[in-house]
Amino acid sequence: MKCEELLAMLNDYVDGGIDPGVCEQFEKHLAGCNPCQVVVDNIRKTITLYKAGEPYELPVQFRERLHSVLRERWKEKHGAQ
């Protein structure tokens, strides 16, 4: 297996959805290929960093406006209860 061929399987390998037979070949290549080992590790770290990123806070005024718009539309639709 060449480094190029690894690329097409990289997602399945990183996400754990790889066919066991292919996985064995993949890992055999990795064991002898430092650059590919590092690419796999870089990708895992990249995903981890983005997953760990904090969501944006809603601006306070926007949050108030949003809820008031939703309440108003709800009442139009369902009638005031």
Place this chain on the structure above:
Amino acid sequence: MSEHFTDSELVRRAKAGELEAFETLAGRYERQVYSLARRIVQHQQDAEDVTQQTFLSALEHLDGFREEASFSTWLLRVATHAALKVIRKRKGLPTVSLEANTEPQEGYETVPHPEYIADWRESPEQLVGRNETARLIDEALNELDEKHRVIFLLRDVEGLSVKETADALGLSEANVKVRLLRARLQLRERLTQEFGDPARRFEPHRHEQAT
């Protein structure tokens, strides 16, 4: 209090006309929807508009929501469509539905190979939470074009499966996979230039072109 109910229970109550249940759902997911919108459209005001449209649309179409997907996946799908519509409008393109997607299948052969390969100087745990890191990962994300950015966000940030991402965007799973690979590789390249240790750099192997 409705805070303790599951999403399904809240959806059931909201469908029965309980405003408080709907507001609890909105409160539960507004940050997630706003963050996704903000990361797709890269603009605060537009992200607010997308968030408002998303929840108004959820309010209108709640009766038709059959819970085949989770409520959050459904919302993220609505938000993604609204956000992409904003981008198309900005570019002066017709705001056609993504359902009629006729984008060609991208192939693996055109995916750029890794160039700058190096171990990172620090672990993600050390990097995360620093303002500088947040700025750099946002910048790298902005450099992706939106068709790759959206897929990376839905799959790797929001945690949708490949199938859910494909369904949300009206794309084939094969297309989602190849776009996701492009996105991951481009982000890896960019972040490794920032976080890589030049002393632990590896040259990519140059293989003979297969004939």
